[in-house]
Amino acid sequence: MADPDAVLKETIASFLKEQKLSVTEIPRAIGKTPDLLVDSGTSGATLLEIKSKADDPDEMHELANRLAEGRVVEHSKPTTRWNRLDAILRQGVAQMTTHDPGREFHHIIWFHCTGLDATAAELRLFATLYGTRNLVSTRIKNVIIAYYFSYNAFFRHRESLDGVIISKGAKAGLYLNSFSSRLAVVQGSPIARPFGDAFFPEKYTDSPNVMICDPAAPRGDEPAMLEFLRNKYAVDHLQIMDMGLIAGMIGTPEDSE
Numbered sequence: 001m002a003d004p005d006a007v008l009k010e011t012i013a014s015f016l017k018e019q020k021l022s023v024t025e026i027p028r029a030i031g032k033t034p035d036l037l038v039d040s041g042t043s044g045a046t047l048l049e050i051k052s053k054a055d056d057p058d059e060m061h062e063l064a065n066r067l068a069e070g071r072v073v074e075h076s077k078p079t080t081r082w083n084r085l086d087a088i089l090r091q092g093v094a095q096m097t098t099h100d101p102g103r104e105f106h107h108i109i110w111f112h113c114t115g116l117d118a119t120a121a122e123l124r125l126f127a128t129l130y131g132t133r134n135l136v137s138t139r140i141k142n143v144i145i146a147y148y149f150s151y152n153a154f155f156r157h158r159e160s161l162d163g164v165i166i167s168k169g170a171k172a173g174l175y176l177n178s179f180s181s182r183l184a185v186v187q188g189s190p191i192a193r194p195f196g197d198a199f200f201p202e203k204y205t206d207s208p209n210v211m212i213c214d215p216a217a218p219r220g221d222e223p224a225m226l227e228f229l230r231n232k233y234a235v236d237h238l239q240i241m242d243m244g245l246i247a248g249m250i251g252t253p254e255d256s257e
Contacts, residue, residue, distance in 0.1 A: 008112055009035050009050055019194040032095045037105070044189035046106040047099065049092040053085065053125070055115035063116075067251025076246040077120035081150050085121070085128045089153045089164070097160050106186050110165040110172075118168045120245050125166055129153050129175060130201060131213075135229070136241040140208055143241065147201040148213040149225055155179050155215065162186045165195065174198040 013023045016038060024037045026047075036048040066073045092109040100107070113121040126132065131152030135144040148155065158179035163186055165174050174195035176183055183200065192198050204210045211229050218224035222240065230238050 005050075005052070008052060012036070012048075012050060012110055012112075016191075016194070021190055021194075026099070032091075034096050034099050038191050039189075042190070043185075044106070044191060045104070046108055046189070046191045047096045048108055048110055048191075049095050050110045050112070051088050051092050052112040052114060053088070053121045055117050060116065063249075064251075067249060070251055072248055072250045074246065074248055075116075076244055077117055077124075078242070078244045079120060079123040079127060080133070080242055081127045081131060081152070082124040085125050086153055089128065089157070089161075093157045093161050103160075106162045106182060106189065106191070107160055108163045108165060108174075108186075108191065109161065110167065113166065113168045122166055122168050123245070125164070126175070129164055129177075131155070131219075134241050134243055135211070135226075135238055137235050137239075138237045139235050142209045143243075144209050144211055144238075146211040146213060146225075146229060148215070148217070149219070151219060163192075163198070176200040178202050 009025070013025065013036060016023050016036075021038050022040060024040055026033050026035060026037055034047045034049040036050070038044075038046040038048055063073065063075060088111075089109060093107070096107045111125055113119075113125070115121075127150075129152060131148045131150035133146050133149040135146050137144065154161065154177040158177060161177055162180045162182045163174055163176045165172055167173075172195060174192055176187060176198050178200045180186070186192060187198055187200075201210065201212060205212060211233060213219070213225065213229065214232075217228045226238050226240070230236060
């Protein structure tokens with residue numbers, strides 16, 4: 001059986017080559033190394049570490065057993081920051097930093113989400129990168145996304161992570177680290193071109209549905225963070241409204257003989 005990680009790496013390398021980017025596979029060494037070097041020898045040379053998040057096998061086994069009984073089963077997932085994803089990102093950053101301590105290259109993680117909970121993983125990864133929380137206000141029509149409200153991976157790795165490509169199925173987008181000193185350079189680099197308009201929150205500061213929490217905001221104290229944003233945006237009502245994904249499923253009971 002083919003190694004899923006090897007298949008994913010080959011698929012990503014083939015995609016990048018189709019975009020006229022040079023791709024070199026980095027040989028494995030003692031300890032973990034990044035996966036690919038893109039556009040070596042150019043100003044856009046980029047280390048790419050590939051990570052993935054699939055469904056939890058034990059959770060899927062339990063779900064299958066419940067569905068086999070023919071019951072309606074509720075399946076729900078939060079969409080907030082997740083320590084598990086933060087740990088995977090931290091591992092990827094460490095691999096690139098060890099390989100390139102002098103920061104000769106741009107550092108980007110490609111994170112692929114698969115399985116039944118791929119959408120939840122995608123949303124939770126976004127929240128982990130940018131520390132987002134959903135807020136509501138009687139003064140603002142739509143749900144507000146507050147960036148950097150929670151502790152976030154991009155600020156923590158501002159010296160060593162320039163962006164993350166998030167993919168699910170055949171779709172992928174580039175999410176940039178606004179705290180990286182390389183923001184503008186990576187935004188205009190060859191590796192960014194295949195993904196169109198790369199995302200970073202500060203591009204949307206004019207939107208009434210976006211709030212940006214400053215680096216010195218009282219992170220870790222939710223009431224204080226809400227008060228900080230009320231003052232910053234002159235909104236007298238603001239509260240957290242965390243959301244999640246929920247689905248109802250029904251299975252066909254297995255025949256018993």
